[in-house]
Amino acid sequence: MNKPQLPDFLGNIHIVLTRTSHPANIGAAARAMKTMGLKRLTLVAPNLMATPMTVEPAPFDAGNPAAFSLPEESFILASGAADVLEQARIVATLPEALADTTLSCALTSRKRELTAPLQTPRESVPELLQAARAGQQVALVFGNETYGLSIEEVQHCNRLMTINGNPDYFSLNLAQAVQVVCYELFSQVDVPMDYLAAETHPATHQQINGLVNHLESLMNDVNFFNRRNGERIVRRMRSLFSRANTETEDIDILRGLFNTVKRRLKDDI
Template identity: 70%
Template sequence: MEKPQLPSCLDNIIVVLSRTSHPANIGSAARAMKTMGLTRLTLVSPHLMATPMTPEPPSFDADHAQDFRLPEESFVLASGARDVLEEARIVASLDEALADTVVSCALTSRKRELTAPMHTPRELAPALLQTAAAGEQVALVFGNETFGLSIEEVQSCNRLMTINGNPHYFSLNLAQAVQVVTYELFSHTDVPMDYLQQAAHLATHEQVAGMVAHLQNVMGELGFFERRNEARLMRRMAALFDRAQVNTEDIDILRGFFKTVSKQVERSQ
């Protein structure tokens, strides 16, 4: 079965990572978003830290934002989403990243001096997809791994989104947060999963009858019918397999098993 096409509205949804510090998190976030059908990534003023794999991270120059190049560590963690990183937009400010958007969701889990209500990704997803389906641009904005979004960055957005979780311990990695939010969006697209199911090849009447006859022979070899009504029992077995709607693979497995049993019977005699 052919894989279904993704809804075109997903092309109007942008994942924005602001002031990300760990190179691996950028790659992991790209992988998470592509898994859910999103490919548009914008990086706002990335300030990468040194890591064992990236001891000398590239520095970001706001005056030459498009000249910034991600280190190989980001691409390694992106796995099959390398294209998302290669086509990522690099900008110096969140206002620049959001310039063409109609709806922008700030992901935050901190108490703030803001009166706007916070919603979960599941609550906001239908409206976000509707906006994207109308051809408008939607942004999902994620802050720095340590400090999150600043109050100014949150105020630049017109929606507040939070991932509900354990109030006594809530600590999501940046890529995990991206995965949760993008999954909730994708779950509202109703993309069918039929392509994941193995095609069933139902067994024919002749194949089922042949398998039942094989079973009857093996049961006879085992002496199963010595004190039982053979004809009545086999009618019930035939009816059982008819109700089960077995496929050809089931038939092959059962007949392989019957052959093994017959060989064991021969050896024991």
């Protein structure tokens, strides 16, 4: 079966990472996005830290955002989603990133003195998808790994979203949070999974009868029916294979086994 085509409206959904510090998180977030059919990534004023792999990260120049380039570490963690990073939009401020959006969700797990209702991804997604289907631009905004979104950044958004979790310990990595939200979006798009199902080749009645006759012959060869009701056993074998959704490959394997056993029996005589 052919793979289904992803709906075009997924291109109206943007993942916005603000002030991200770890190069690997950017790459892992891109991978999480592409896995769930999203490709529009925006980086706001990335503030990369030095890592063992990225010893001297490129500084971000707010006056010339286009000059910023991601390090190799980000592309390694992106795996097959390097194209998401290559096409990423890089801007200096969150208002610039959200300028063309209609709905923008701030991802936060902190208590805030804000009037907007706090919703889980599952609660928020229907509205986001409806807007995207209508051609509106939608953004999901994630903050810095250490501090999250500032109160000012949250105020630039018109929706609040949080990932519910253990109240005694809640510490999702940035890329993990992106994956959770992207998965919830994709799960509600209803892309069919029929293409993942293995092809089936159900055995015919004739094939099943041939198998049972073959088995019956082998049982006779080993004197299995001695002191047993042979007709009843054969009926049960036929019923077993008929209701077991037996496939032609199963038939081939079993009959191959029966032939091997019969040859061994003859060799031992």
